[in-house]
Amino acid sequence: MQAGVPGDADIYIYDEIGFWGVTAKQFVSELNALGDITHINLHINSPGGDVFEGIAIFNALKNQGATITVYVDGVAASMASVIAMAGDTVIMPENAFMMIHKPWGFSGGDAEDMRSYADLLDKVESVLLPAYAQKTGKTTDEIAAMLADETWMSGAECLAHGFADQVTPAVEAMACIQSKRTEEFKKMPESIRNMITPPRNSAPRDTTVTIPAPAVTEPSPVPAVSDEATIRARVMAEQKARMSGINDLFAMFGGRYQTLQAQCVADPDCSLEMARERLLNEMGKESSPTNKNTPAHIYAGNGNFVGDGIRQAMLARAGFENVEKDNAYNGMTLREWARMSLTERGIGVASYNPMQMVGLALTHSTSDFGNILLDVSNKGLIQGWEESEETFQKWTRKGRLSDFKTAYRVGMGGFGSLRQVREGAEYKYITTSDRKETIALATYGEIFSITRQAIINDDLNMLVDVPMKMGRAAKATIGDLVYKVLTDNPKLSDGKALFHADHKNIATGGISVSGLDAARQMMRLQKEGDRALNIRPAFMLVPVALETVANQTIKSASVKGADANAGVINPIQNFAEVIAEARLDAADPKTWYLAAAQGTDTIEVAWLDGVDTPYIDQQEGFTTDGIATKIRIDAGVAPLDWRGLVRSSVA
Structure with missing residues (x-):
């Protein structure tokens, strides 16, 4: 949207x-x-x-x-x-x-x-x-x-x-x-x-031979007719698939219906659907009345019954959804789900060993087992991303870029005051300042594999835990980039560092009423030419080592020593929200910052097409025996303007 x-x-x-x-x-x-x-x-x-x-x-x-x-x-x-x-x-x-x-x-x-x-x-x-x-x-x-x-x-x-x-x-x-x-x-x-x-992880297998028809030059083209050998090969392939599917259907009942199985296989007109109907009729002759206390196995959907049922059961087992008691695919292993994704769609697997069967489930054009695994991995990825305790999103500006080319941002200093337009006069085009900051996207990501061995061993954690940890790592990567801008103090387009004496955004005085008030005034008094920008601090970014003293100074109702002079209020009470960030401790445990409200031109985090979550994709591995799963995120981080930021430190 x-x-x-x-x-x-x-x-x-x-x-x-x-x-x-x-x-x-x-x-x-x-x-x-x-x-x-x-x-x-x-x-x-x-x-x-x-x-x-x-x-x-x-x-x-x-x-x-x-x-x-x-x-x-x-x-x-x-x-x-x-x-x-x-x-x-x-x-x-x-x-x-x-x-x-x-x-x-x-x-x-x-x-x-x-x-x-x-x-x-x-x-x-x-x-x-x-x-x-x-x-x-x-x-x-x-x-x-x-x-x-x-x-x-x-x-x-x-x-x-x-x-x-x-x-x-x-x-x-x-x-x-x-x-x-x-x-x-x-x-x-x-x-x-x-x-x-077909989904991108599918690799359709063509079991027929197609002979190109010769070009026809007559005004009324006549469809080319396949030769006898081609027709025979196609019919034999169809019959082989039919018999394999029927054998797989009856294999689930341990040889109880061998006579009916032989009849269905021998009848060339008996499709898999007809065999299933005959089997149900035969089972009905032997069945006893259903226990009324046993719930019916019901699963409602809108078409893709097998895939939807397996997907929901797998998500429930992974803990992402509630168990639907009427889902017939509950309680199965990954290996069983792989088999069901094939046999329930009429694909025979009786002659396959487990490795071959799982490989077929991952690649066959009719099976969507690979896509279901991708869904579960994506749930883990997004949960890891959303549960990651990062702080940069609270105060940075969110941006959007449509490609990987370098983009330019004007910043708060791009416009002066609006000019008066007298009655009957024309509007004039405004000219922005020459100072423009640059920002560009980059791609960050990793690859892990969902192997056939993991599916055979029913290792569901491989589908959930690894993507979840990679989701947390993806978000932490963006946090690293944001706080690196603060601590590295890069140069802006004017040739001066983000925090510079000429920018009037370096304060002294430590964390005290007077020190914080001095830093607040520096931000409030920033100008564009002669025009006051009137920027208010909204956040105080501190190392974890300074979190307690920062909260005590800002949240106290009275100033330090007020017990000896009752009624002295704290003039900076709650003027900014304290955000403690461990990355700042690693850089300098004594340096802290003030930042303007979110959306102000401070530091921008831009996302490709505005998508601020990681992307996951799969393809069949060539060097690995399974599915290669790629997780990536496209983002760019850059400072926009110095006037919404102030840096200070304690002695």
Whole structure:
């Protein structure tokens, strides 16, 4: 999200809804941070996601009060289409798509459990229907029929049905989506399926041979027909995958249904889904009534059942989420989750040893196991970052840079007073001072590996503790850079040090009422030319060795010795917040500083595109037997102006 023209904001939903995509908590937090806005440009390119996360985002937009223009830049599928209905105006290119369908989910238990779960899905659908009906003007029965059919609509079709208000000329999609939800959609047009790419850690394996068709010059081209050998090879590969999947399915039952297994394998028309249905029917003949005291195994989602269930179970075991008692994947090991991410999607692993099976789970295009590991590591990384006890964020200025080129900051001295504009006179262009400070981004990061051995050994700590510690280290790195500016006293663009006698920001007198008052006056009396800047100190930065005396001097209601002269108040009581920083002890335990309020031109910490958290990425390791995980942060730290800082020391 970013604010543009005053009162306007641009919001982009270019990911799945929920989990490690766009969460309701993150969305609402950033929406509230935009402040008082009157118009929102909401750009959507999403395959959908979690129903309840999406409902929360939809309600937040409707209750915000701003006029909303929705742009469907590529696809708004499933729950993303519901969010699009929050727009007062919906605009789609001709080649964009929208998809609506019934909520999905799965359940385990007896017939009553199944009926209860079906009722739950119906209730979810009844919540979604009014959003579509209000936008389109259609009845809820008409919308329900479209949901039941998994309806895909182009921009023109959305306009005709009332889901969109304007259609623009076709444009190239602005971004691809990395998602597994394409596996769950039954009627997705190929033009949209090509926009949704495998996650970056996936390495699709092509098991067929494709022979390029010769160029055709006739006016009416005829599709090239594969030769007999190619067709035979493809059919054999499909049959091999079918039989392997069926064998894996029956392997979980220890040979109890060998006759049925042989029948399913021998029948070339029996798919994995049909074999699963036959197995359930056979098991039903042997089953006894379900214990009513046993809770049903229910897990609700919006398409990616396997991945969502494994992800939630793994996050719960790592301590990042509460355990969902109805999640069928609870209590498993990393190795079991790796296997389930394959077999639950029909990928046979009966002939694989553990190392091969885990390797396949990390790289196969259908499995999202690698992405789930990335989600857990990212949770640890962000928790480590957020829990790191750093002090620089309290008083430094937060900045934003869009690239790694050197940028320039004018500082507080860039402008004088505004000139009077008499009636009928013209406004004159202002000229800033020649003094400009520079700032540039740099990248800081490390790499660690999630090995196959760690997964086989069920070493969940490798996924959590290492990223958490690296998150703390990332934040500490920025803190090191900030306090290094204070202690190294670098030169500014005027050729003089940040703290310099000519800058009138070096005080003496120690930590006492008179010493602090003298330092305060130095900052308050700073000028730009003849104009007083009237800067107030907001923070006192001290080494830990001086924390006690600083707090005693500033927070006391009376001055030292007032017990002998009652009624003598402390004139500097609470004039600044004391921040104790151990890095200052290492440099000089007797030197302390005053800093102006946060946002003042003191020291700026700039982030690439305003992202002030670390970034995590993965790729299959070549030199390591597993997944190489890279953690990095892009930031720049530089002093902006000397007038918001004062340095002093004790004797």
